[in-house]
Amino acid sequence: MDRLLEERLFKVLMLSSLTMVVGSLFAVVAVVVLNGAPALTPSMLTQTPKGGYYLGKEGGILNAIIGSIYLAFGSVLLALLISIPAALSLQRDYIKKTKVAYSIRLSLDVLWGTPSIVYGAFGFTVMLYLGMRASLLGGIIVLTLLQIPIMIRAIDETVKLVPAELKETSYALGTTRFETTFKIVIIQVLPGIATAVLLAFGRSIGDAASILFTAGYTDNIPGSLLDPAASLPLAIFFQLGTPFPEVQQRAYASALVLLVIVLVVSVASRALGQRFSKHILR
Amino acid sequence: MPHISIRNLKVSYGAHNVLKDITVDIPDGQITAIIGPSGCGKTTLLKSLNRLIELQEEVKVNGKVLIDGDNVYDPQADILSLRKKVGFLSQKPCPLPMSIYDNIAFGPRIHGVKGKQILEQIEELEKHCPNNEVCPANTRNTARTHKNGEMDLLVECYLRLAGLWDEVKDRLRMPASKLSVGQQQRLALARTLSVKPEVILADEPTSSLDPVSARLIEEQFQMLKQNYTIVLVTHTLRQARRIADHAIFLYLGEMIEQGPASKVLCAPCEAKTCAYISGEIS
Numbered sequence: 001m002d003r004l005l006e007e008r009l010f011k012v013l014m015l016s017s018l019t020m021v022v023g024s025l026f027a028v029v030a031v032v033v034l035n036g037a038p039a040l041t042p043s044m045l046t047q048t049p050k051g052g053y054y055l056g057k058e059g060g061i062l063n064a065i066i067g068s069i070y071l072a073f074g075s076v077l078l079a080l081l082i083s084i085p086a087a088l089s090l091q092r093d094y095i096k097k098t099k100v101a102y103s104i105r106l107s108l109d110v111l112w113g114t115p116s117i118v119y120g121a122f123g124f125t126v127m128l129y130l131g132m133r134a135s136l137l138g139g140i141i142v143l144t145l146l147q148i149p150i151m152i153r154a155i156d157e158t159v160k161l162v163p164a165e166l167k168e169t170s171y172a173l174g175t176t177r178f179e180t181t182f183k184i185v186i187i188q189v190l191p192g193i194a195t196a197v198l199l200a201f202g203r204s205i206g207d208a209a210s211i212l213f214t215a216g217y218t219d220n221i222p223g224s225l226l227d228p229a230a231s232l233p234l235a236i237f238f239q240l241g242t243p244f245p246e247v248q249q250r251a252y253a254s255a256l257v258l259l260v261i262v263l264v265v266s267v268a269s270r271a272l273g274q275r276f277s278k279h280i281l282r
Numbered sequence: 283m284p285h286i287s288i289r290n291l292k293v294s295y296g297a298h299n300v301l302k303d304i305t306v307d308i309p310d311g312q313i314t315a316i317i318g319p320s321g322c323g324k325t326t327l328l329k330s331l332n333r334l335i336e337l338q339e340e341v342k343v344n345g346k347v348l349i350d351g352d353n354v355y356d357p358q359a360d361i362l363s364l365r366k367k368v369g370f371l372s373q374k375p376c377p378l379p380m381s382i383y384d385n386i387a388f389g390p391r392i393h394g395v396k397g398k399q400i401l402e403q404i405e406e407l408e409k410h411c412p413n414n415e416v417c418p419a420n421t422r423n424t425a426r427t428h429k430n431g432e433m434d435l436l437v438e439c440y441l442r443l444a445g446l447w448d449e450v451k452d453r454l455r456m457p458a459s460k461l462s463v464g465q466q467q468r469l470a471l472a473r474t475l476s477v478k479p480e481v482i483l484a485d486e487p488t489s490s491l492d493p494v495s496a497r498l499i500e501e502q503f504q505m506l507k508q509n510y511t512i513v514l515v516t517h518t519l520r521q522a523r524r525i526a527d528h529a530i531f532l533y534l535g536e537m538i539e540q541g542p543a544s545k546v547l548c549a550p551c552e553a554k555t556c557a558y559i560s561g562e563i564s
């Protein structure tokens with residue numbers, strides 16, 4: 001009797017937390033869509049802000065869309081190039097001392113938890129020191145730093161799951177550590193890399209604090225890495241901060257664009273991950 | 283065929299001495315069975331022969347393993363060619379996360395075997411197995427005309443040698459992990475042979491197999507012993523009696539007795555071996 005009660009109680013608990021999770025997600029999406037969709041005109045997507053845009057006049061947020069895409073894709077690519085080798089090198093094959101690997105993981109976890117404004121402040125200080133102005137490049141680099149701990153740790157967790165027997169099988173054929181790592185281990189890790197990209201992309205495209213001073217903001221589309229770049233989170237922030245309801249609505253439209261980009265990237269990286277996981281041992 | 287001599291081999295995991303001063307010769311061109319109760323150090327001894335043991339954490343090895351007179355633990359020894367020369371078959375087969383075809387082609391590709399060398403390897407293989415048709419004439423002809431024909435031929439030959447060809451010839455591109463455990467173990471045998479080893483170490487290779495697959499593997503070993511030195515850890519005395527020429531009895535990390543299989547397994551000198559064989563200790 002007691003056990004049945006337990007079972008029922010847990011069922012209620014599960015259902016209510018699931019409802020809360022799905023409900024709040026739904027609420028966020030609903031608010032963004034309901035407020036944003038009416039303002040999402042073609043000109044929003046195809047034009048840069050014209051004079052008086054922030055007062056409710058003509059223009060769009062193409063500068064922020066392009067800027068965000070440059071910033072996010074550029075930094076994801078750079079961060080991947082750094083994180084894949086770094087995560088693979090945390091294997092016991094390379095770092096024999098478990099204490100060293102443990103400390104590296106701990107520091108990465110601390111970095112993961114560090115607020116992005118700290119990265120922004122750090123990047124800003126370095127750029128001031130170097131005499132650089134806010135630019136696309138500065139933004140990409142700071143976003144890369146922001147992503148590295150996320151990517152390394154997310155990939156690292158899947159590298160840890162690679163069966164020891166698999167590595168043994170590979171080494172038994174006379175392979176080097178490099179061959180075992182980059183021809184065998186990497187196959188098992190590919191879906192993990194897809195997840196890591198997703199987590200890192202989400203954090204970088206949605207972040208405003210780290211790029212406020214490093215990428216800057218501009219009404220133009222950046223023409224080179226050294227030009228400042230606009231971004232969707234900051235576009236939302238600025239538009240929502242105006243006293244004009246029609247401009248505030250455009251903020252929601254911008255949020256909707258951001259939401260769609262994240263959705264597309266999620267679906268795409270999942271699909272890629274699935275595609276590559278055909279041969280994986282489970 | 284190489285001659286293996288083990289001299290004063292001591293292996294410990296941390297403070298746990300697992301092998302205590304093992305000195306024994308392993309005859310070439312025969313099947314040597316290592317028997318003993320579980321936990322006595324059979325796997326450890328086997329993996330010490332091609333230094334796979336070094337993949338374990340906190341392992342310490344002392345003493346010598348001489349293969350054709352060269353100590354494999356010499357700091358200058360080439361560990362990659364050692365592992366190529368001394369193949370390993372694990373207790374539970376572990377397919378590489380790739381197709382059946384690539385599981386066989388992986389080793390030769392890693393060692394840079396291609397074109398003419400492949401054909402030479404096949405010829406050598408045929409000389410070894412005169413009464414076992416590993417390379418039918420029609421396949422040989424297609425090898426000349428097709429792109430990658432040599433590698434296709436090599437894959438076919440080794441799959442035939444392992445008695446797997448007829449079962450997988452129509453699905454070579456399928457993930458190897460989809461095969462049954464018995465098929466995976468024969469695939470593992472083919473993969474091990476594909477890098478032209480001279481010694482085959484097998485760690486209870488039939489313990490996870492059904493009786494039919496187990497019998498197939500045993501038959502393979504009896505055929506292969508003409509050309510390879512085989513060291514077989516086995517958990518069943520019956521298997522040792524069926525196929526072993528030579529036997530080594532280990533007990534608590536010490537070598538108690540060794541000699542021709544007929545003697546050690548049927549009329550041992552040592553009291554402990556008698557006790558093990560009669561089932562008193564296990």
Ligand SMILES: Nc1ncnc2c1ncn2[C@@H]1O[C@H](COP(=O)(O)OP(=O)(O)O)[C@@H](O)[C@H]1O
Nearest residue numbers: 295300319320321322323324325326327338339
């Ligand atoms: N990686 C390891 N770390 C610590 N102890 C181990 C390790 N592998 C094996 N051992 C211990 O060494 C002893 C011998 O193991 P093993 O060689 O696997 O025995 P067997 O193959 O004869 O069953 C066992 O007591 C086992 O617990």
Ligand SMILES: [Mg+2]
Nearest residue numbers: 324325326485
């Ligand atoms: Mg064992």
